[in-house]
Amino acid sequence: MLRESESVLHSWCVPADWNAATVVGGSGAWLQLDSGRRILDMSSLAECCNLGHQHPAVVAAIRAQADRMCYVTSAWGAQPRTELAEAIIEKSGFVGGRVFFTLGGADANENAVKLARAASGRTQGKIVTRDRSYHGATYACMSLSGDSRTRAQANDAAFGVLRVPPPYAYRCPFGEMDPDRCGERAADAVGSVIDAAGTGAVAAVLMEPDAGTNGIIAPDTYWPALRRATRDRGVYLVADEVMSGFGRCGEWFAWQRYGEAGRPDLMTLAKGLTNASVPLGAVVLSAEVYARIAHTMLHTGLTYCGHPLACAAGVAAVRAYEDEKLIERSRRLGAALLKELRAMQARHPVIGDVRGGHGLFAVIELVADRTTREPLAPWAQQPPALSNLLKAAMAESVSFGARGNLLILAPPLVIAEAELVDALALLDRLLARFFPAAA
Numbered sequence: 001m002l003r004e005s006e007s008v009l010h011s012w013c014v015p016a017d018w019n020a021a022t023v024v025g026g027s028g029a030w031l032q033l034d035s036g037r038r039i040l041d042m043s044s045l046a047e048c049c050n051l052g053h054q055h056p057a058v059v060a061a062i063r064a065q066a067d068r069m070c071y072v073t074s075a076w077g078a079q080p081r082t083e084l085a086e087a088i089i090e091k092s093g094f095v096g097g098r099v100f101f102t103l104g105g106a107d108a109n110e111n112a113v114k115l116a117r118a119a120s121g122r123t124q125g126k127i128v129t130r131d132r133s134y135h136g137a138t139y140a141c142m143s144l145s146g147d148s149r150t151r152a153q154a155n156d157a158a159f160g161v162l163r164v165p166p167p168y169a170y171r172c173p174f175g176e177m178d179p180d181r182c183g184e185r186a187a188d189a190v191g192s193v194i195d196a197a198g199t200g201a202v203a204a205v206l207m208e209p210d211a212g213t214n215g216i217i218a219p220d221t222y223w224p225a226l227r228r229a230t231r232d233r234g235v236y237l238v239a240d241e242v243m244s245g246f247g248r249c250g251e252w253f254a255w256q257r258y259g260e261a262g263r264p265d266l267m268t269l270a271k272g273l274t275n276a277s278v279p280l281g282a283v284v285l286s287a288e289v290y291a292r293i294a295h296t297m298l299h300t301g302l303t304y305c306g307h308p309l310a311c312a313a314g315v316a317a318v319r320a321y322e323d324e325k326l327i328e329r330s331r332r333l334g335a336a337l338l339k340e341l342r343a344m345q346a347r348h349p350v351i352g353d354v355r356g357g358h359g360l361f362a363v364i365e366l367v368a369d370r371t372t373r374e375p376l377a378p379w380a381q382q383p384p385a386l387s388n389l390l391k392a393a394m395a396e397s398v399s400f401g402a403r404g405n406l407l408i409l410a411p412p413l414v415i416a417e418a419e420l421v422d423a424l425a426l427l428d429r430l431l432a433r434f435f436p437a438a439a
């Protein structure tokens, strides 16, 4: 049998240490391994299989489109592309806007920057982003991201990026104890950076409205204040909804929690857009942004822009979220998840903070001391006891996502309630076992 570690270079790992099981199938929230074992997936693989694995309607749509026409360039029309763009515009209410398709999240963000710069007329305009954010791993996205893993390779000046502190209420960079106030201060900081850069210097602000790899969930005051701060200054707001979209945060798109007060000028999508069944990303432009570029040459493109197989998968995925009422389900299960995690926090002093509750995305932050909030390990190192907990969970057939001191819970939105209850009961037992002082 071929050994994958002897031929493939994998991402986000020490290559020589890579040693993972092989997934050969899946169904609902479960993954099937080549050993015959089944694993309950509590992170939707990379927070992207929101509909669960091998969703039958999505698989059927890919198959049907493959029979009709696999590939059409952007120079020609393609039916599933139109259908998907219309569905996205309908769900987001970007009436009169347009959808530019990419291959994934990073290139969606890069193209959003290009389009925002083109529409603003600020070709070299600065882009404001925040620390502890993740927007992708291409060169531009390493600079757009405030991610500890890629900071050393980033070049903010080359890519015209200005950086602000994050709305991290548990460890507020502005020293505020009140989360709402911390959110407001973080939005104010964006306004100050725009003002300091000078009139017309900033083209856009790019931020995650909710769920993200770095485990910061902003207080509810943040996004509407950010919207006001950017609108007042004539700067575009780009919502990176790559992870937070498609029900993950209890709405089609996380900014919708704030209604029109949260509407960005552009948003980027990927992951749940096709349930990750075929790679696809998108930049959605408001009617106003589109009007500003409609009659100028667009100097951007990708061979696979709006690939029909991916768009057909996207159309089926959007239908499935709707037919199975998964946005509402995410909201309901997310509230139940948060309640259970808060109860766990009362039992385990190692849990410093519990964040989430808008949908099926929650973060547990582990601390050495709850009173002083001393981290269990310096960010973003993984404490050995947490690594052991994750291994023990796998031995009991549950895969949890983690980053540094954080456990990130983001199961498929289709997870059965009993499966969620069982996974949390296991987590409760393992926290007692691996953090005994806390039991």
Ligand SMILES: Cc1ncc(COP(=O)(O)O)c(C=O)c1O
Binding pocket: 103, 104, 105, 106, 107, 109, 134, 135, 136, 137, 208, 212, 213, 240, 241, 242, 243, 244, 270, 271
């Ligand atoms: C918020 C956010 N933006 C962008 C990306 C990058 O997406 P991709 O890996 O498809 O390039 C990710 C990936 O995790 C993400 O979470």
